[in-house]
Structure formats: C-alpha cells, structure tokens
Amino acid sequence: MKAAVITFPGSNCDRDLQDAFVKAGAEVVKVWHKETALPAGIDVIGIPGGFSFGDYLRCGAIASRSPIGQAVADFARRGGYVLGVCNGFQVLAEMGLLPGALMRNAGLKFISKPVALRVETADSLYTEGYAAGQEIVIPIAHADGNYQIDAEGLARLRGEDRVAFRYVNNPNGATDDIAGVLSENRRVLGMMPHPERVVEPAQGGTDGAALFRALTGVMAAA
Amino acid sequence: MKARVHVMLKDGVLDPQGEAVRNALGHLGFEGVGAVRQGKVIELDLTGFDKAAAEAEVRAMCEKLLANTVIEKYTVEIV
Numbered sequence: 001m002k003a004a005v006i007t008f009p010g011s012n013c014d015r016d017l018q019d020a021f022v023k024a025g026a027e028v029v030k031v032w033h034k035e036t037a038l039p040a041g042i043d044v045i046g047i048p049g050g051f052s053f054g055d056y057l058r059c060g061a062i063a064s065r066s067p068i069g070q071a072v073a074d075f076a077r078r079g080g081y082v083l084g085v086c087n088g089f090q091v092l093a094e095m096g097l098l099p100g101a102l103m104r105n106a107g108l109k110f111i112s113k114p115v116a117l118r119v120e121t122a123d124s125l126y127t128e129g130y131a132a133g134q135e136i137v138i139p140i141a142h143a144d145g146n147y148q149i150d151a152e153g154l155a156r157l158r159g160e161d162r163v164a165f166r167y168v169n170n171p172n173g174a175t176d177d178i179a180g181v182l183s184e185n186r187r188v189l190g191m192m193p194h195p196e197r198v199v200e201p202a203q204g205g206t207d208g209a210a211l212f213r214a215l216t217g218v219m220a221a222a
Numbered sequence: 223m224k225a226r227v228h229v230m231l232k233d234g235v236l237d238p239q240g241e242a243v244r245n246a247l248g249h250l251g252f253e254g255v256g257a258v259r260q261g262k263v264i265e266l267d268l269t270g271f272d273k274a275a276a277e278a279e280v281r282a283m284c285e286k287l288l289a290n291t292v293i294e295k296y297t298v299e300i301v
Binding site for chain 1: 235236238239242286287288290292293
C-alpha cells in the first residue's frame with residue numbers, strides 16, 4: 001500500500017501525516033509541489049495541514065492551482081483516494097473536489113485544542129474503523145475552519161450521507177456543525193481536525209489511528 | 223492598462239471579519255453603522271490587450287483563481 005504526501009511551501013503537518021501512514025503500514029512517498037506528476041502506483045494521496053503559500057489570496061487557493069494540484073485533481077477524478085486534513089481540506093474545497101468553502105472562524109480566533117467529534121457515517125474507507133455515532137477526540141488547529149455551504153448543497157450532503165464528522169460543540173461556526181465531508185464517490189475526505197496528531201499514546205490520544213489503519217488495511221488486502 | 227478587481231463575499235454569506243469591524247466601530251462611538259462587509263481589491267497591470275479583451279481575460283482570472291465563486295462575487299473594472 002503506497003501513499004503520497006504532498007508538501008507545499010508552508011505545509012507543516014506533512015511529516016506527521018507521513019508518520020501516521022507509516023505506522024498504519026503504508027509505504028510513503030513525499031511529493032514536492034513543483035512536481036507535475038505523481039509517482040507510479042499510488043493508492044492514496046494525503047494533503048497535509050499547514051499554511052500553504054502563506055494562506056495568500058485564500059487558504060488553499062494557490063496550492064490548489066499548483067502544478068501538483070492538477071495531478072491530484074486528476075487522480076481524484078479518476079476515482080483515487082485523497083485525504084485532506086485542515087489546510088488539505090481547504091485545498092480540496094478550492095479544487096472543487098469537495099463542495100462548500102472554509103471561512104474565517106466565527107470568533108475570528110485561531111483555535112488549537114482537542115475537540116469531540118461524532119463519526120456520522122461508517123460508510124467510507126476512512127470511517128469504517130469507527131461506529132456511526134461514535135464520539136472521538138481529535139485536535140483542531142485552525143483560523144479558517146468555518147465550513148460554509150448553501151442550503152441546497154447541505155441538503156445533498158445530508159441526503160447522500162456524506163457528512164463524515166460533526167463537532168459535538170461547534171468551535172468555529174461551521175454550518176450544521178460539519179467537521180469533515182466526503183466526495184460523491186466517498187473516496188475524497190476533507191476534515192479540519194487532525195487525525196494524524198492522535199495515532200499513538202505518546203501524542204496524548206489514539207482516536208485517529210483507526211482512520212489510517214482502515215485505509216491502509218483495506219488497500220493492502222485489495 | 224490597469225484592471226481593478228473587487229472581490230466581495232456573496233450576499234447571505236456571513237462575514238465574521240466585517241462583523242468584528244462593525245463592533246469595533248461601535249466601541250469607538252461611531253453610530254448608525256448597520257452592517258460592514260469586508261472584501262479585497264486586486265489591481266493588475268496588463269499589457270497587450272484592448273479593453274474588451276482585457277476585461278474578458280480578467281474575468282477568466284477571477285473564475286479560475288482570484289475569487290472563490292462558491293462564496294465570493296467579483297466585479298472587474300478596466301481603468
């Protein structure tokens with residue numbers, strides 16, 4: 001099972017994301033943003049958190065239009081698995097691979113703390129290691145995690161069971177308490193909380209490990 | 223030729239920054255401020271276009287990069 005982790009200038013969670021994949025048994029290739037193609041044989045792409053391109057223009061906007069961004073978008077459109085965490089979620093929304101947009105937190109402050117999430121669906125490769133309705137604790141660290149989507153888009157997300165995670169206590173004003181969403185084919189997941197920061201006890205929690213284990217386990221067996 | 227692009231949040235999209243500015247104005251004693259919306263102005267120096275072509279090109283730039291049309295609207299002014 002082979003994962004690619006993309007690094008943009010300003011990414012700062014790429015090593016953590018790499019470690020989480022490795023601990024779950026994946027081989028990881030780091031890919032620099034100037035590459036125009038992905039290495040061969042990639043099963044899943046991880047887009048890490050951070051402040052790609054200094055959050056200039058809009059969070060994730062420049063990264064989503066970078067050379068590797070096009071390759072990531074093509075990979076997703078061919079049915080590839082892509083996990084975007086925090087800034088990675090913003091990048092995926094800017095690419096149009098996930099609906100909606102991430103705006104400034106309602107309280108305007110950068111929030112960095114562990115939060116309780118409810119896993120809303122176990123029907124995805126990312127969430128099948130959890131039970132629907134299960135509460136987990138995963139840290140957030142963002143200033144722009146206020147998920148916004150119009151009423152029609154929200155109805156669609158709900159109707160298609162594509163809300164992966166909701167905040168138990170909404171920290172940032174996100175519409176419908178949404179913390180993570182799935183693409184229509186359920187193979188692209190964007191989430192503001194950082195599962196890669198809670199994969200071993202030394203990090204203070206392990207609630208994120210099931211996400212990576214399920215992802216790599218299923219793919220290794222396939 | 224210069225183009226000036228105004229990018230604003232669409233009506234109905236909550237603007238937490240504008241709201242904070244409105245509150246601050248209230249604290250300073252400015253009265254009668256109903257709502258504040260904060261946007262961006264982007265200026266571009268363009269060469270090799272006539273006015274119509276420049277406007278079309280800048281609109282394409284807005285659609286592809288300068289605005290996120292999920293939450294933002296834009297206007298293009300050629301000056």
